[in-house]
Amino acid sequence: METIQSKSAQGRVADAPSGHWVYRVLPRWLWPYAQLARWDRPIGWQLLLWPCWWSAALAASAYARVDDTLLSLLPLPSTLILFLLGAIAMRGAGCTYNDIVDEDIDNQVERTRSRPLPSGKVSRRQAWIFLVLQALVGLVVLLQFNGFAILLGVCSLAVVAVYPFMKRFTNWPQFVLGLAFSWGALMGWASEFADLDAPAFLLYIGSILWVIGYDTIYAHQDKEDDAIVGVRSTARLFGDNTKSWLVGLYAGALMCFAVAFASAQAPVVALAGLIAAGAHMARQIITLDIDNPDQCLKLFKSNNQVGWLIFLGLIGGAIWVAVKPLM
Numbered sequence: 001m002e003t004i005q006s007k008s009a010q011g012r013v014a015d016a017p018s019g020h021w022v023y024r025v026l027p028r029w030l031w032p033y034a035q036l037a038r039w040d041r042p043i044g045w046q047l048l049l050w051p052c053w054w055s056a057a058l059a060a061s062a063y064a065r066v067d068d069t070l071l072s073l074l075p076l077p078s079t080l081i082l083f084l085l086g087a088i089a090m091r092g093a094g095c096t097y098n099d100i101v102d103e104d105i106d107n108q109v110e111r112t113r114s115r116p117l118p119s120g121k122v123s124r125r126q127a128w129i130f131l132v133l134q135a136l137v138g139l140v141v142l143l144q145f146n147g148f149a150i151l152l153g154v155c156s157l158a159v160v161a162v163y164p165f166m167k168r169f170t171n172w173p174q175f176v177l178g179l180a181f182s183w184g185a186l187m188g189w190a191s192e193f194a195d196l197d198a199p200a201f202l203l204y205i206g207s208i209l210w211v212i213g214y215d216t217i218y219a220h221q222d223k224e225d226d227a228i229v230g231v232r233s234t235a236r237l238f239g240d241n242t243k244s245w246l247v248g249l250y251a252g253a254l255m256c257f258a259v260a261f262a263s264a265q266a267p268v269v270a271l272a273g274l275i276a277a278g279a280h281m282a283r284q285i286i287t288l289d290i291d292n293p294d295q296c297l298k299l300f301k302s303n304n305q306v307g308w309l310i311f312l313g314l315i316g317g318a319i320w321v322a323v324k325p326l327m
Contacts, residue, residue, distance in 0.1 A: 013112075013114045013116075013119075020040045022034045022039050022040040023040070032116035032121040032122045033116075033130050035115060035116050035121075036092070036095060036096045036099055036115075036116050036117075036122065036127060036130060037091075037092030037093075037095060037096060037130075037134065038091065038092065038095045043300070043301045043304060044091045044095065045087045045088045045091040045092075046087075046304045046307065047181060047211075047214070047303060047304065047307065048087045048090070048091045048181050048184065049083060049084060049087035049184070049307070050184075050207075050304075050306075050307030050310070050311065051182050051183070051184035051185040051188070051203070051204070051207045052083035052086075052087060052184030052185075052187055052188050053075070053080060053083060053184075053188065053307075053311050054184075054185065054188065054203060054207075054307075054311055055184060055185045055186065055187065055188025055189045055200060055203055056075040056079050056080065056083065056188035056189075056191065056192065057074075057075050057188075057311060057314035057315060057318070058188070058189070058199060058203065058260065058261065058264050058266055058314055059075070059188055059189045059191075059192035059193060059199075059200075059264075060072075060074055060076075060192065060318065061073045061074075061264075061266055061267060061270070061314060061317055061318040061321070062192075062199065062264035062265060062266060063264065063265050064265065064266075064267060064318070064321045068321065068322065069322060070318065070319060070322035070323075073319075073321055073322055074315065074318050075188075079188075079191060082141050082144055082145070083184065083187070083188070085137070086138055086141040086142065087184070089134050089135075089138040089141065090134070090135075090138040090160075092134045093131050093134035093135045093138060094160055094163075094180070096127055096130055096131040097131055097160070097161075097164065098163070098164045099115060099116070099117050099127065100117065100124060100127050100128065100131070101164035101165065102164055103117045103118055103124070104118075105229055105231060108225070108228070108229045109222060109225040109226075109229065110225060111221065111222060112222075142154075145190075145191050146190070146191065146194045147194070148194040148195065149187060149190040149191045149194065152186060152187060152190050152196075153183075153187060156180065156183040159176065159180045159183070160180050162176065163176045163177055163179075163180055167226075167231045167232050167233065168230075168231070168232070169232075170232060171232045171233070171237040172212075172234060172237070173232065173233060173234075174211065174212045174215045174216055174219065174233065174234045175208070175212055175234075177211055177212075177215055178207070178208035178209070178210075178211035178212050178215075179208060181207070181211045182204050182207035182208045182210075182211055183204075184207075185200060185203040185204040185206075185207045186200050186201075186204050188200075189203075197263075197264075198260075198263045199260045199261075199263045199264035200260075202256050202257075202259050202260035202263060203256070203257065203260040205256045206252070206253040206254070206255070206256030206257045206260065207253070209249045209250070209252045209253035209256065210249070210250065210253040210303075212234060212249050213245075213246050213249040213250050213253065213281075214300055214303040215234075215300075216233070216234040216235050216238060216242060216245070216246065216249075217235075217242075217246075217284070217288065217296050217299050217300045218296065218297070218300040219233040219234065219235035219236075220235040220242070220290045220291075220293070220296045221293040221296050221297060222235075223235050223236050235290070240290075242288070242290050243288060246281075246284070246285045246288070247285060250278075250281040250282075250284075250285070253281075254274055254277070254278050254281070257274055257310065258271065258274055261274070266314065266317055267318065267320050267321045268317070269313070269316055269317040269320040270313045270314045270316065270317030271313065272313050272316065273309045273310045273311070273312055273313015273314060273316065273317075274309075274310060274313060276309040276313070277306045277309040277310050277313075280302070280305055280306050280309060281306065284299050284303075287299070
């Protein structure tokens, strides 16, 4: 069985997954950069992507009419691909920036002290250059959208810039993370309508609540080290009441999503995705053991399934509207 020490000796960080393509395909000198961008841990960009795809799918099927064709009710593949590329690039840039800001803290936490910066595998100058390169990729992607969406995307950088510092000053850094990671809920709608309406804002609020919930689960992995170094989090704030808070956060998220769907006059079939997502969220809460770091990580990652369920519900709703007149 591979240990933290053996991974470190092989150039990997403590919580890096074994057998990932990054370590099979990329040359060894690129490993530290892949680790900075978290290419070996795709769950981050997946969770960043879902609000984008939800919003794009909701906007495409919004205010549907019986004479709409299936293609007109589905988000454009090019739009989905752009959001995919943007999520990977900007998540990588955000993680690199976070590691630069948190180098001293990461050096005091067992799970993070083997990351490229605190371990000395990458210099701060190299990390900044890599950050800029990723940000440029994100900029190229952003420039493919309309002017309103471009301006909206640029505005998100303010939230991204302050997030790494929040854990030093507030017990709610997960809220600020929610503001950043949910921005796609606004971007998908803006890319379709070059404007923002109630459904986009409701989807955004719901996504923020969802992010606070799943990142609280994630933060329980480090709560003991966080207490020692003075890092704040909702995991430490909620403590033994975490499950009760998760009930409120996840229920609030689902309610906001449902009202967003209704406000956009999305096909009622889309609610099936929300029901399935709600069942998945309930299972997370029921099975959660906040003192089991491995299980917390597993439940955190399972939120990618929540993303799929909601997205496929919206796609299913669009298909239902298109085929219903033919039945």
